[in-house]
Amino acid sequence: MKEFTLTDINTSFSCYNQFANLYKELKDVYFDTINIKLEKWFGANMSAALGGVLDKLDFTTSINVNSKNEAILSILKKNGFLANYGYEKNPDVNNTTIQYLKLRASDSRYFNSYVMNELLSRSDLPEMSEPLKKKIAESIYEIFVNAQIHSKSDYIYTCGQFFPHKEKIEFTIVDMGIGFKKHINDSFNFSLSSVQAIKWALINGNTTKKDVPGGIGLSLLTEFIKLNRGKFQIISDDGFYEVGETENSGFLDAPFPGTIVNMEFRTDDTNSYRLSSESDYTDDIF
Numbered sequence: 001m002k003e004f005t006l007t008d009i010n011t012s013f014s015c016y017n018q019f020a021n022l023y024k025e026l027k028d029v030y031f032d033t034i035n036i037k038l039e040k041w042f043g044a045n046m047s048a049a050l051g052g053v054l055d056k057l058d059f060t061t062s063i064n065v066n067s068k069n070e071a072i073l074s075i076l077k078k079n080g081f082l083a084n085y086g087y088e089k090n091p092d093v094n095n096t097t098i099q100y101l102k103l104r105a106s107d108s109r110y111f112n113s114y115v116m117n118e119l120l121s122r123s124d125l126p127e128m129s130e131p132l133k134k135k136i137a138e139s140i141y142e143i144f145v146n147a148q149i150h151s152k153s154d155y156i157y158t159c160g161q162f163f164p165h166k167e168k169i170e171f172t173i174v175d176m177g178i179g180f181k182k183h184i185n186d187s188f189n190f191s192l193s194s195v196q197a198i199k200w201a202l203i204n205g206n207t208t209k210k211d212v213p214g215g216i217g218l219s220l221l222t223e224f225i226k227l228n229r230g231k232f233q234i235i236s237d238d239g240f241y242e243v244g245e246t247e248n249s250g251f252l253d254a255p256f257p258g259t260i261v262n263m264e265f266r267t268d269d270t271n272s273y274r275l276s277s278e279s280d281y282t283d284d285i286f
Contacts, residue, residue: 001033002026006050008040011170011262013242016235017252019049023056024254030060038067038076044161045170047081047100049260052157052174055102056257079159098160098171105148105156108141114158115140119171124162126228126269129278139221143173143261151177151259167268168230176258180236194239195249202234202243221263228269235260 004022009015026034034057036050054063065085067073076082077090079097098118103111119125119140120133128136147156153175160171181197184190192200200206204219222243225232231244235252236259242248244264 001035002029003035003037005037005039006042009038009042009046011043011046011231011233011264013240013248013250013252015046016049016240016256016260019053019260020238020252020254020256023053023257026057027257029057032061034058034061034063036063036065038065038072039069041069042067042072042076043163043170044075044079044081044097044100045159045172045262047076047079048157048159048172048174051081051084051100051102051159052155052176052258055155055157056176075161079161081159096162096164098162098169100159101157103156103158105153107156108144108148111144111156111158112137112141119160119169122162122169124164124169124267125265126267127272129272129274131278132224132273132275135220135275136224139218140171140173140263142218147173147175147177147259150183151175151179153177153258162267164267167266169265169267170262171265172260172262174258174260179255179259180234181239182237193251194237194255195241195251198234198236198239198241199249202241224273225263225265227271227273228266230264230266231262232264233260233262235262 004026006018077087078092079100080089081100083089115137120137144156147153157174160169162169180201181192181194184197184200185192202218202222222232226244229245231242233242235256238252238255240250240252
């Protein structure tokens with residue numbers, strides 16, 4: 001049996017490093033049992049990252065997920081993640097989870113309704129006009145479409161979590177595809193690092209799609225998150241990039257075998273937001 005321990009998992013650089021090292025250490029394990037131990041804390045939205053990595057590992061092995069921390073087991077039963085590893089699913093009576101989903105790349109219509117119903121319809125989010133809410137939904141949908149078209153991943157993993165005491169909602173989308181660096185460098189004969197490739201993809205107008213505009217969706221989403229004092233993170237290959245109140249980047253110890261996109265929305269934001277083109281709305285202009 002091979003064991004790996006994930007400790008105090010949230011959305012920090014060191015935690016993404018743990019996922020990269022998990023894959024690095026276990027990717028060549030065949031015909032054995034892998035035991036994943038979760039200790040101290042596990043943010044439920046990171047089920048998307050763990051689910052993607054474990055799927056990447058499970059072709060010739062069996063995988064167990066366990067923890068001595070009942071709080072970790074409880075939240076991962078509520079969001080449905082542990083139902084994939086032999087546990088029963090528990091009801092989420094407090095409505096703090098955004099359910100874990102493993103979607104085929106062709107399930108884009110279902111993903112769109114999931115984002116609206118599970119995330120953007122939550123009353124915990126700051127007030128925003130319906131046109132802006134629609135634009136943000138389109139921006140998040142663009143992340144799914146980019147994974148669908150460019151990553152060459154069979155599945156896309158998504159999950160979220162509302163943290164009432166921390167006053168934030170985390171929402172995560174993961175694919176196990178080729179990543180930003182390879183796709184952009186191959187498309188344009190660039191030689192960008194993983195961090196440079198992520199930054200390139202976030203520039204308004206940059207796209208690898210042919211003969212169509214692109215990049216606008218991610219630009220709008222990141223601008224909203226900055227105003228909200230949240231954060232937007234992309235981890236792809238060995239690159240980490242975060243934009244929010246501050247900008248941070250770095251290189252992981254090993255490549256992550258795909259791409260993680262994580263969004264943090266602050267729920268203590270009392271501002272109201274709208275698109276600047278909405279002349280009939282009088283609150284703060286976005």
